[in-house]
Amino acid sequence: MSTAASPGPPTSTSANDHPHGIAPLRAGQGHEFFWRRLHSLSGIIPVGAFLFEHILISNATAINGATAYAHQVRFLGSLPFVLGLELFGIWLPIAFHALYGFYIWYRGRANLISYPWLGNWMYSLQRWTGAIAFAYIIWHTYTMRFTGVDLHEVPGASFGKVQHELFITPLFLFYVVGLIAASWHFAYGIWLFCAKWGITVGERARQRFLYICIAFFFLLSAVGLASMAKFRSMPQQPTDPDGARQIELQTK
Amino acid sequence: MAENTVRLKIKRQDGPNAQSRWEEFEIPYKSGMNVISAMMDIAANPVTKDGKTTTPIAYDSNCLEEICGSCAMLINGKARMACSSLVKNLEQPITVEPLSKFPLVRDLAVDRNVLFENLKKVKAWVPVDGTYDLGSGPRVTPQKQEQAYPLSNCISCTICMEVCPQFNESTGFVGAATISQVALFNDHPTGAVLKEERLHALMGDGGIHECGFAQNCVESCPKGIPLTRSISRVAGQVMVQTVKDIFSR
């Protein structure tokens, strides 16, 4: 039909001919599945596993004092192919996990304002905590690994080097935020992993596992904070080679 | 709250390429009124609050019992079925907008054909041999039936897709409704014959891996379908299939 007064109809002639709109499933096409699942997995192994070790084991030894801490750092530094381990076991996986994570974030359309439900909060929180943790990790790796005294050469200076940063309040707060963000990102990431890989299938199973993951988050945060408290409670330990050697000698 | 009048603010758009605008209406309240019956009253007297004559509002609706899935729209900012949105439960003025993630047809009507395309891609059916008499179907325990029935209640309203942060033009995510149908048909004794094909389809771009588990789908599903359970189950099946593929292909 044709009429005079009419809102302009588009040129399309068929009802199903809509050039815009979200594409249907591309069954059997593309490689996103591989990369998404690799991203998901890399968050657990090796990135998560490293975080677990870093907070709950290595840094927790600081609670036993500067000597024990130096001992742990020496042990890590003495691992074979340490640079290779760092590169392929930690840095590259973290870089991939983070950068692909940003890509995932970029492709999502968060809608917390319209739908402020718990799961949706967690969805956005996972992205925010990921970004914070990544910023923190870059800075932390840079200052600890690539500036000042090389702790692989001088493990005894480790405690003092960390203390040096933690005594500066803004940096201390950055540590706290970074720790909590990373811990949450990891703990909820485990929950997400289990939900997305079909491990926790039922609603109640997911609910219960969420409690476990939250408990794990508290554990990570608490141990991390306790380590930091230890650094802050001790007098500044030496970071110069001689002082460091003194600390190291006590480990023998 | 239910006074004598109802105020509605409705987003109008004459066509896919036209400019959108808001129109406000004030109509007499009737008990039991819902958003559809309010729009029916507007159609019978299409005059805005300012006394300007306008056109009846275009929207999709059919059963008005929340079972055909037609009348999904954004009401006070949230995706829901207009027929079951009782005016007395809504804050006024009631804002009504079309779903935001589907090509707009006119006013509140959008094109949701993508869901039906997705159902084709995952072969959401039981491949029977034929419609001639082949005797009764496979025996099914009441427990199995009670598991399948809720999934089979999906009305294709696409609200789960609208509210999903991952369902958008850059991911082309398939959405919860389709994944849940995969769960349904993979469970069926005869439907399971296509299980592998369905899982492989869901490994394609826009497949199940795009789910970010924000869980808005399950929160907003008007039929209360356990969508996250379906997603998780099918995701598990997909992973098992992946492992099988690695070792047996």
Add this chain to the structure above:
Amino acid sequence: MTMANPKIIVVGGGLAGLSAVIKIAEAGGNVDLFSIVPVKRSHSVCAQGGINAAKNLKGEGDSTEQHFDDTVYGGDFIANQTPIKNMCDAAPGIIDLLDRMGVPFNRTPEGLLDFRRFGGTLYHRTAFAGATTGQQLLYALDEQVRRYESDGRVTKYEHWEFLSAVLDGNRVCRGICAMNLRTMEVRTFPCDALIIATGGIGAIFGKSTNSVVCTGSAQSALYQQGAYYANGEFIQVHPTSIPGEDKLRLMSESARGEGGRVWVPRTLHDKRDPRSIPEADRFYFLEEWFPKYGNLVPRDVATRAIHRIVYEEQLGIDGQPMVYLDLTHIDRHTLDRKLEGILEIYEKFVGDDPRIHPMKIFPGMHYTMGGLWVDFKQATSIPGIFAAGECEYQYHGSNRLGANSLLSCIFGGFTAGPEALKYAKNVAKTSVEVPSSVFEAERKRQMEINSRLTSSSGTENPFRIWRELGEIMTRNVTVTRYNKNLIATDAKLVELLERYRNINLSDKGAWANTSFIFTRQLYNMLQLARVITQGATRRDESRGAHYKPEFPERDDANFLKTTKAYFAPDADEPRFEWEMVDTSIIKPRPRRYDMAK
């Protein structure tokens, strides 16, 4: 000459249409499927209770003969018996097929199909999938059609409105003329056979339990093109619907099937909370009046009983036209398992929990037993056009039994599909050979109707005409009919048709103009309303759903006949003929539900 690959068009994507499509596609035919809405949103989804088949899985000695007898008896003997017998015989096989297609029917502990009791029978004969059987059945067929669609056998035209059939010089159907509901394009589509499966006509009664698309527009268009319309006066009013502003929502018969009891307080204006009214002060009128069938009397009987309680005995709740339908004595788990879907509807749309509060219900227009006249092969009186489902008249006589409609849709479709294919393969001249002028002429005719509408600048609002139509049809042409009122109604319809000529479309847009489409449908509704009303006027007896207090008895001597209406274009009104009813198998006997039959 037989044609290798004929083209069939099916209009309507509900149960009947999809059933026909599946049969044709399976036999290797190609189908174009037209539907106003995406087929998965068709009105069939609204059927709640179940589908009948005498599988006799409850050790009651049920048989297809019993099912046949119940159906004929329930329909008060005015239906042709041969097709009903075929349907009842086919029913168990249809249930098996649906079962194989994956319909999640409720199960017994042994894993077999469960059956419930429905109105008008003493047997557990109704297979059901929760309280959404229609939805489940439609989806199963929709999925099969989607499968054929993927294979390229079926092409869907969703969001298209059927306007008319394209008839050649010999009045043989050669295609259809349809309109795209978005682009508003009017186009013709050739076909070698056409199946109409366009469902109900609820919109003629304004508010009904039907969906918005159930306007009867397609049937009416064909009637105006020369097809017979049969038994239009038999309109089923469902005894238990939930009154609403926009529509009447069905409260399924399964609520009574599962033990729901209908009652009112014995005294008017009983101020007590219904739950605190003791048994002695409750009037279970269906159980008292019909001890044999109790709450499960057929729909027409229950409807009239409720009307009597409300309008004659003045016992409606609080003086309102409503009675209680009570499920509160049944335990919550059973209710949730068997009736959850329908209870949710009540809860959602009324706001009370029917597990705690007795529901308030009242009869509402629900179904048309009448429809396009068809022969035993589902062929209408126009060569090349077949019909199946609610839009045809064949299976329910003057009153449809609950859970027979889904069955008749599928059986009708399963019959119409192959018959249409057979017809199309043997048609003397294929649609391809028909000169294009035939198609162009019909398209032009429809375009002219459109331009008349858009250029009309009168004062009448179509939606207001529709409301008046609905009100008068509901008041005078549903439960209780008086000739005086029927004649007045027809006069009113003539007036409305006159006013229709003076219509003013508030929206003259040429894109997705829903009110334009509605206005077109409205004209067809008005024409069909006259068929219903005049048919009722002419039938001076009471039979099934058709009840005239002035003629309270069934009159087989004069009216055991099918009403056949046809359109007289010059007079612009219906003309009527009678046709004898096939009672070859069961001899008509009085229909009573206060005792065993």
